[in-house]
Amino acid sequence: MVAATAVVVDPIDDLPLDNLQNTLGTIYGKAKYAADAAGSAEYKANQAQAKADSLEGTVNWSAGKIGFLEYHLRAxxxxxxxxxPAS
Structure with a gap:
């Protein structure tokens, strides 16, 4: 059996020449960072969508009230x- 520290891994993209154990640890760390960032981005996108939905409801409500006021003002x-004057 060969220890992971005895296996040398050639450079991969931005990872330097290192032993297998360290290389796998670095790859794991980068993958975890990327997954955390993706999860955070999804959470923020969901929050933004919820705010947009709420704002859309407020705009629709306001437009209805403005239409009501315009109707009565014209009457x-x-x-x-x-x-x-024409709007």
Whole structure:
């Protein structure tokens, strides 16, 4: 049986020449970092989507209220003979 520290691994991308144990440890660390970053990005994207959904609801609610006000403003303007400019 050969110990992992006795096996030399050629450089891989940005990993220097090292023994198998250290190389595998470095690869594991990079993979864990990448997975954590992907999980964090997904969490942030979900939070942003939730905020966008909430904002969309607020905008729709506001648009409905503005439409309601415009309708009544135009009705009152008709009663008093005022022409409301086009929107």
């Amino acid at each position: 009152i303007a008709d009663e008093v003979g005022y022409t409301v």
